[in-house]
Amino acid sequence: MSNDLDTMIRAMDDLGAIIGRDNSSWWTDLETGEPILRNFGEMLALVHSELSEALEAHRKGLMSDKLPNTGGVEEELADAIIRIIDIGVNGGYDVGRALAEKVIYNRTRKDHTREARLAEGGKKY
Secondary structure: OOHHHHHHHHHHHHHHHHHHOOOOHEOOOOOOOOOOOOOHHHHHHHHEEEEEEEEHHHHHEEOOOOOOOOOOHHHHHHHHHHEEEHHHHHHHHHHHHHHHHHHHHHHOOHHHHHHHHHHHOOOOO
16 A cells, blocks of 8 residues: 555656646746745635536536647536646645545545445445
8 A cells, every 4th residue: 555655656656746836926926026825715716616617517518628639527517627637736745645645545445335324324436
C-alpha cells in the first residue's frame, strides 16, 4: 500500500504543479501583477458551479462544446477537479496527499464493506 500511496502523491504533486502554473494568473492582480488572496467561499462556490454544470449535462445528455468526443459530464467533472486542485496548490492545502491517503484509508473502512452496506442503516450509496 505504501507504494500506491507514494505513486498517487507523486502524480498529484505533478498535476498540482501543472495546474498551479497554468492557473497562476487567477491569483495575480491584473493591473499590478501582485499576488492576491482569493475568497475561499467564492472558490468553493465555483467548484459547486462546475458540479451543477455536470448535473445539467447529465440531465440533458449534453456533449462538451469545447472538447471534441468528450461528454459534458466528463468536461465539467474535470473542471471541478481542476478548481479543487487549484485551491489546494494556491491556498497551501495538500489536497494531493489527502486524496492519496483517503483512497488508501477507504480500502479498509468497515462501513464500505458489502456486509455493512447491506445491514440495517448501512450506506446504500
